[in-house]
Amino acid sequence: MGSEPFLKPRLTGPRFGEAEIPLEVLADFAALSELLLELAKWKWKEANPGRRRVPKGFLDGFELRVAKVEPGSAIPVITLVAPSGSLFDRQYFEDARLAVVEAVCAAESGGAIGSAIPQQFLGYFDRFGRSLREGEAIELEDARNGKKGRLTRESRKALVRASTLPRVTEEGRLYGQIHEFDQRSRSFQIQLENGSIVRGIPVDETHYDAILQAHTGYRTGQRVRIDGVLVYGREGDLQSVERVESVTNMDTLDVGMRLDGLRQLKDGWLDGEGRSLSPAGLDWLEQMFERHYPDDCVSPHLFPTPEGAVRGEWQLAPWSVSIDFDVVAKKADCHALNLESDEEVEKVIDAGSDAGWAELAELIRGFGGMEVSR
């Protein structure tokens, strides 16, 4: 039995620093393995047009394994383990690898995906790449000719849309209130922050009590965050939730939840005026709050501005503080008014830097914005 490097996909994005790969991402590679195996069979059949199926046991012993992870951001070295004396030629796996790279290239550039991989195999991309988040990518390279393709959330969606699947699944997050829980059928409904309702979400034993508790808290405005596998129609419309992976009770001023609500605003949201907010900019702002905003500081109320910025407001009597975050230029315009003395403080902070957020936190603390002091 022999093995040698077969594929070295490069994973880029914040989660893949230091040559590390989250375990949840490894499930994607199990789907890639299945895809390559099926494509190798297809390539064999193409080379043997008189044969309807590969001979029994032909692929026994073939296996793809992650042998090690190299830095840059993270590069799993995948080897193809082939049994000695196998009748099946490694060449077919290499042809399959090239087909995957070409399909990803086509999806990325808006080219003809079907000419690289037949439609019936594209459904594997519903699982391969499902765990990718915004700003992350899996770069695939065919070692023989150096051809490269980047699998991102967008190119993966294009691949699944080109498949025969009627839907696209994606790991994602929902915020809302659980207004209905059917304990008999073990399913619930959630009303999202934009008012729309997602029905028939299955609950397993692990999350049963959390859902029940959130449902009971509906009257008092209890909001939850649901992480799981979301199901979208081919037009990108959210249809259902395939699996709930975690349920978290949320604070009413949770930044992620609020920004998720603002994400739904379309141009003209303010009775004809008002620009929609940049989705990438909102992702950035959420990440910056998560990373840099101190737990001991009062959470802001957040509002969209007509110009497409996000305003944070803190009522820290006698101070009324506002910060307008330009989520594209990554700039924060701060204004504070002492409602008793009329004293004003104005400041522009570079919100794109760690130092800028440290300055921002100090500013809020300086106005008495510590949780313990309120």
Place this chain on the structure above:
Amino acid sequence: MKAATVLLRQVHPTWMQDGVATSLAFKPSKKDSGVLSTYNGSKIDAAAAWRHYTTKMGFGSHGVVGVSVSECEECELKVIADGIPYEEHVGIDFNAHGSSRREKIAKKLQASVASHADGTLSRAFLARAIF
């Protein structure tokens, strides 16, 4: 207009979070041409103003907040009962002030609403109560 008259201001649904209206609701946006639209609280109550705004005018509003004429005048704002485009319309004119001063005024008016919520101005308290 009487100094104690309450001016009812509609608050867009996205400009209300957890019972708090943003100061943006008290600052004219581009389409306002420097004049903030309100309803004359001595001619129409908060609930009727909200119904008129959301059904007849067809705009979005989470509810109504109130500031008094005297609070506007303390901020050096002109209050104009023009009756256009509807009979109860009152404009609060910010045109004499630049953007920095408008920001300050908006925060003061926002704070006035918060103080009314404690019941110091009975009519505005009523306005708050419909949220």
